[in-house]
Amino acid sequence: MNRREFIGRTAGAVGGALLLGGSERLFGASSDQINLGIIGVGSRGQQLMRTFLRVPGVRFAGLCDVYEPRFAAGRKITGENTPIYHDHRELLNARDIDAVIVSTPLSFHADHITAVLESGHHVYGEKSMALTVEGCNRIRDAVKRSGKHYQVGLQYHYAPWYREVLSRIQAGKLGKITQVYAYWHRNNSWRRPVPAGADEKLARLINWRLYKEYSGGLVAELGSHHINFANEVFGGMPESVIGSGGVDYWKDGRETDDNVQVTYRYPTGQTLFFSAITTNRLDGDQIRVYGTDGSAVLTEADATIYYEPKRPESAVQQETIVQHGIVTGATYRSELPYLGVGEPVPVPADKMGSPDYLACASFIDALRANKRPEADEDKAWNEGIAVCMGNQAIAQGQRLKFDEHLAKAAAA
Amino acid sequence: MGTVFAVHLYAESESQALSLFEVAFEEVERLEEALSKFRPSSEICRINRLAAFKPVTTDPEVFSLIDRSLRYSEQTGGAFDITVGSLMRTWGFFRAEGHFPSTDDLNAARECTGFEKIVLDPGTRTIQFGVPGMELDLGAIGKGYAVDRTVEVLRDGGVNAALVVAGSSTVYALGAPPGEEGWKIHVFDPLDRTRKISTVKMRDQAVSTSGSYERFFELDGRRYCHVMDPRTGMPVEGVLQTTLIGSDGAMTDAISNALFVVGPNGSALLSKFEDVSALSVLTDGSAQRILKWNWPDAAVERSEIINIEPSYGRAQPS
Numbered sequence: 001m002n003r004r005e006f007i008g009r010t011a012g013a014v015g016g017a018l019l020l021g022g023s024e025r026l027f028g029a030s031s032d033q034i035n036l037g038i039i040g041v042g043s044r045g046q047q048l049m050r051t052f053l054r055v056p057g058v059r060f061a062g063l064c065d066v067y068e069p070r071f072a073a074g075r076k077i078t079g080e081n082t083p084i085y086h087d088h089r090e091l092l093n094a095r096d097i098d099a100v101i102v103s104t105p106l107s108f109h110a111d112h113i114t115a116v117l118e119s120g121h122h123v124y125g126e127k128s129m130a131l132t133v134e135g136c137n138r139i140r141d142a143v144k145r146s147g148k149h150y151q152v153g154l155q156y157h158y159a160p161w162y163r164e165v166l167s168r169i170q171a172g173k174l175g176k177i178t179q180v181y182a183y184w185h186r187n188n189s190w191r192r193p194v195p196a197g198a199d200e201k202l203a204r205l206i207n208w209r210l211y212k213e214y215s216g217g218l219v220a221e222l223g224s225h226h227i228n229f230a231n232e233v234f235g236g237m238p239e240s241v242i243g244s245g246g247v248d249y250w251k252d253g254r255e256t257d258d259n260v261q262v263t264y265r266y267p268t269g270q271t272l273f274f275s276a277i278t279t280n281r282l283d284g285d286q287i288r289v290y291g292t293d294g295s296a297v298l299t300e301a302d303a304t305i306y307y308e309p310k311r312p313e314s315a316v317q318q319e320t321i322v323q324h325g326i327v328t329g330a331t332y333r334s335e336l337p338y339l340g341v342g343e344p345v346p347v348p349a350d351k352m353g354s355p356d357y358l359a360c361a362s363f364i365d366a367l368r369a370n371k372r373p374e375a376d377e378d379k380a381w382n383e384g385i386a387v388c389m390g391n392q393a394i395a396q397g398q399r400l401k402f403d404e405h406l407a408k409a410a411a412a
Numbered sequence: 413m414g415t416v417f418a419v420h421l422y423a424e425s426e427s428q429a430l431s432l433f434e435v436a437f438e439e440v441e442r443l444e445e446a447l448s449k450f451r452p453s454s455e456i457c458r459i460n461r462l463a464a465f466k467p468v469t470t471d472p473e474v475f476s477l478i479d480r481s482l483r484y485s486e487q488t489g490g491a492f493d494i495t496v497g498s499l500m501r502t503w504g505f506f507r508a509e510g511h512f513p514s515t516d517d518l519n520a521a522r523e524c525t526g527f528e529k530i531v532l533d534p535g536t537r538t539i540q541f542g543v544p545g546m547e548l549d550l551g552a553i554g555k556g557y558a559v560d561r562t563v564e565v566l567r568d569g570g571v572n573a574a575l576v577v578a579g580s581s582t583v584y585a586l587g588a589p590p591g592e593e594g595w596k597i598h599v600f601d602p603l604d605r606t607r608k609i610s611t612v613k614m615r616d617q618a619v620s621t622s623g624s625y626e627r628f629f630e631l632d633g634r635r636y637c638h639v640m641d642p643r644t645g646m647p648v649e650g651v652l653q654t655t656l657i658g659s660d661g662a663m664t665d666a667i668s669n670a671l672f673v674v675g676p677n678g679s680a681l682l683s684k685f686e687d688v689s690a691l692s693v694l695t696d697g698s699a700q701r702i703l704k705w706n707w708p709d710a711a712v713e714r715s716e717i718i719n720i721e722p723s724y725g726r727a728q729p730s
Contacts, residue, residue, distance in 0.1 A: 043435075047442065053471040054455065056536070069568075079472035193431040193569040252427060301453060347452075349461055354445065354453040 032368055037062035037121075038101040039088045039112050041070035043192075044126060045103035048153070049077045051356045052101070055364045064091040067202070088112055092119035099367055102126060103153070105208035106215055110135030117146040124363050126153040127228075128220040129384025133409045136384040143377040151363045151373035152380035154228045158358035160351040161303040165289065165296045166232055168305070168345075175293030175308075177233055182226035182274045183283040184218070189250050190258070190278055210254035217256030218245075218276035219390045226287055227390075228375075228383040229298070230264070230272035233289060237382040238264035238272065240401045243394035249279050262390040274390075297342070300355075304342035415555055415579035421566060422573040422590060432569050436576070439565045440558055446474055447554040449497065449547070459539055460497075460547040467531075467538035475537045477662070478530075481553055484666045485527035487684050492670035493642035497549035498524040503647065505638040512636070520545070522645040556582040556620055556665025563661075580621060582661045585614035602653035602693050609702070610691060610709040614657065620664035622672040623653040641673050650694055651675045657689040657708070664688075676703065 034057060038045055041063050052058050063074040064085040071084045085091040092100070092115060099122035102112045110130040116123040117139075129152055130136045143150040156162055169177055191210060194203045208214035209221055231237055241264045245257035259279070264272040289296040294307040353361075359375070366373045385402070393400045417440045423429035446455045455474050462468045470478075481494045502513045502521035513521070529542035539548075550557075555578040562576045563584045573587040575595050585595035594613035601607040602623050612619075624637030636647040656668035663685070671678045671690060682690055682705045690705040 043438070050446075050471040050473060053537070054458075054469060054474075056469040056538075077472065079476075188434050189427070189430050190434075191427070191431045192435060193428060196570050301451065352452050352461065353458055354455070357453075357455070357458065 033057045033059060034098050034364055034367055035059055035061040035096045036099055036101060037064065037091045037094065037097045038074070038103065039064045039091065039116075040102060040104035040108075040126075041065045041074040042067075042103065045070075045101065046073055046077055047356065048101055048103055048124070048126075048360065049074065051354075051360045052364070053078070054357055055361045058364060061097050062091045062094050064088050067205070088115060092116060092121065097121060099123060099149075099363075105205070106220055107131045107208075107213060110138045113139050113150070114142040117142040117148050117150065120146070120148065122149040122367055124151050124153060124360075125380070127380070127383065128216055128224040128387045129380040131214075131216055131220075131388070133385060133388050133406065136381050136388065137409075139384075140377045140381045149363075149366055149370075149373055150377045150380070151359070151366065152375045152377075152383070153359065154225055154375045154379070154383065155355040155359035156225045156300075157228060157232075157355075157375040157379070158362055159355040160347045160353070160358070161301075161345050162229065162298060162355075164345050164347065165298060165303045165305075169233055169289065169291070169296070173294065174289065174291030174296060174305070177289060177291040178270055179290040180226070180230040180233055180270075180272045180287060181290070182223070182230070182272065182287045184222040184226070184274075184276045184285045185281050185283040186276075186278050187281040188278060189252070191250070191252065191254070207254075210256050212255045215256050216387055216391050218258075218260045218278075219243075219262060219274070219394070220387045222276050222285075223260070223262065223274045223390065224383050224387050226274050227264070227272065227386045228379060229287055230266075231379070231382050231386070234266040234268065234270050234272075236267065238386055238389075238402060239267045240265045240399055241386070241389050241393045242399045243390050244397070245394045257394065260390075260394060262393065264386060264390070296345075302347075303345040305345060306338060306340070306342040415581060417558070417562070417579070418575075418577040419562065419566070420575040420577075421571050421586075423571065432566060432571060435565050435569060436562050439562050443554070443558040443561060447477070447550045447558070449549055449551065456548055456550060463539050463548075464541045464544040464546060467533060467536065467540040469536060469538050472537060475532070475534070475539070477550065477553070477557055478539060478548065479532055479534070480662065481550065481666065482527050482530060482532065484553070484663075484670070488667070488670035488674075488681055490527065490643045491641070491673040491681065492552065492666050493525065493527045494548050494550055494553065495525050495527055495530065495546055496552075496640050496642045497547035498545060499640045499642065499645055500549065500638070503636070503638075503640065505640075510636060510638070518645055525642055525645065527642075552622075552669040553662050553666040555579065556618065556661030556663070559584045559618065559661035559665075576661075578661070580623070582618060582620040582665045584618045584661050586616065588615045599655050599691060603700075609693070610655075610707070610711065612657070612689075612707075612709045617657055617659065618661040618664045619655060619657045620661065620668040621653060621655045622668045624648070624651065624672075639669065639672050643673075648673055648675065650696065652693040652695050652700065654678075654690065654692045658685065659687060678703065678705065 036052060060078045060082050062083050062085055063071055075082050100116045101124045103126040104112055106128060109125060113123050113125045130139055192207055194206050204211050241262055243262035245260035247254055247258050250258045259277040261275045285300050287298040294305055297304050363373055389400055389402055419433055419436045421432060423432060448454045449456055459468050484492045498521045502517050504510045524543060524545040531540045559576045559578050559582045563586050566574050573589055576584045588594045594615035597612050597614050597619055598608045599610040601609050624639060639648045641648050651672050654668050654671040656664045656671060658664040667685060670681060674681055676694055682688055689707050691707050692703045694701050
């Protein structure tokens with residue numbers, strides 16, 4: 001049998017199965033097949049669909065959205081006549097769905113994710129956790145109440161080079177970590193095209209990231225990854241935050257800031273600084289971890305370690321500075337930026353993969369093994385609360401202490 | 413894919429154009445992350461790492477592109493082959509360090525080459541390599557495919573006139589500029605990139621060019637180009653450039669490559685594809701000649717052009 005015959009026959013079998021339609025299982029009897037539904041088939045949802053379909057035994061059994069063109073886009077990705085739903089409650093009532101992806105605008109996360117959990121399904125919820133502190137609390141409570149698995153879509157949590165850097169940090173290789181400086185710098189408007197004839201509501205929904213009704217802006221959509229990483233480095237969540245930001249360049253009617261800078265302080269006296277801008281991409285997306293013995297620079301693709309120069313054992317070995325015959329300093333060290341070559345962090349071939357793939361595969365593994373996902377509701381809550389606090393600090397223009405604010409929110 | 417993409421389009425406003433550029437380049441980036449052999453985290457690299465050991469599941473889009481590539485391999489008798497990666501590596505073309513490999517190395521690379529050694533299972537969307545050491549390299553179809561998908565994104569965004577360009581490899585002409593019949597596309601002399609040898613107007617068509625002028629090395633007076641003949645394991649000789657016009661970029665990208673490999677024997681290959689036009693520049697080392705197939709530019713009137721200039725001189729109408 002040559003390859004074409006093989007494909008021809010098998011494709012015929014799939015075609016026959018397609019005639020079953022509806023919620024019938026197309027690929028038969030595999031007991032570990034996972035049927036997914038998805039709420040929100042926008043650009044991120046579509047990317048998640050493609051990625052989940054790279055995991056063996058995964059199939060999509062339902063697509064839910066409020067925007068009709070998304071269904072065709074979703075079906076094109078699945079290659080099937082996947083059932084569609086205009087209301088997420090209908091999707092949750094469908095047969096044969098094991099878990100649901102929620103990739104809707106941030107303001108809908110709390111309602112959609114809690115609805116999924118309460119319907120008895122596991123959930124992969126896009127980051128950030130929720131738009132508000134109250135929403136984060138609702139999701140975390142619903143996960144614990146339901147006993148279902150929840151994984152937040154912080155895919156870099158699964159990046160092998162991130163894990164390797166963390167293990168080196170935890171082993172003390174970089175000394176005492178005092179600062180994490182993180183950047184996500186772009187040079188684009190962040191605005192998506194809107195089809196001709198779209199009404200105002202649809203136009204705002206397509207560009208939901210730009211409107212506060214739906215979005216936590218750059219801190220939520222970009223900074224959440226960096227905040228989660230810093231939380232891991234520092235072993236918990238921050239205790240306070242100050243911030244600034246504004247709509248300073250893209251004055252096109254958007255409401256969320258086109259540049260933000262937030263500085264978080266952790267209880268042990270460590271700092272996370274995060275900056276996102278939309279007018280220059282020199283620094284791109286990177287995290288710089290500063291320790292007393294070394295630094296780590298993490299990007300979307302790799303990580304590099306730079307060790308600090310060894311300290312002299314005695315001041316005698318250091319250079320003495322003499323100006324006009326007068327000793328003015330006992331030491332001199334160049335403080336030019338270090339421009340040397342770092343040590344790339346190796347990733348074993350069997351651990352390599354895209355963060356998206358590793359995150360999706362890990363979620364499916366967690367479902368099959370009935371184990372808690374790595375990026376669980378507690379990590380998501382720490383990240384989500386920090387995002388909410390960061391945005392409030394920017395809006396209020398003052399330092400916010402987490403415990404005071406969370407106590408007020410709880411009392412309210 | 414490792415190439416520079418460019419998009420030119422007509423839009424209602426600058427802000428609309430900026431938004432369209434963003435989604436267009438987002439799509440390119442998405443496909444780069446899926447198809448690039450230069451990114452260790454890409455889906456193709458994941459398949460390459462694992463498929464010798466077990467069947468690897470992939471998503472319908474990547475599976476479909478690999479399946480389509482193997483179909484082109486069959487149609488071209490192996491002149492187009494996405495398993496050519498180990499040969500490219502052995503000849504040093506991945507690192508721009510071209511050299512003539514040892515017989516043992518060449519035989520080992522040939523063992524790892526051959527589209528018929530790839531096993532696809534559409535039921536599970538899995539890919540498996542028949543022999544260890546194989547690797548997929550979508551370089552000769554991926555750029556064209558990315559152009560097609562980018563055009564689709566622009567069409568969905570309401571664009572009626574655009575030019576999507578993937579380096580010097582593939583261009584798609586979407587619609588036409590206002591008031592024009594089509595986009596004007598120039599084919600350049602492979603030995604003098606400032607000189608046009610043909611100009612065509614294109615509308616809703618793709619054009620791809622394969623050339624030996626960018627990556628090659630010379631040894632003992634012979635020029636070895638980076639385009640491999642997967643059937644022999646040797647670099648193609650005697651062809652300077654092939655240009656193919658057709659309905660979509662993935663097809664023109666792949667088949668222009670196959671046409672380059674078969675050199676002067678392209679008629680049988682081209683007859684298998686509908687509505688294609690082709691222009692090839694061949695050389696025997698001292699003279700160049702142009703072969704054409706349904707070529708729309710009447711200015712290239714002769715099917716064979718004899719050049720009397722020294723080796724690798726310009727191809728000029730006689």
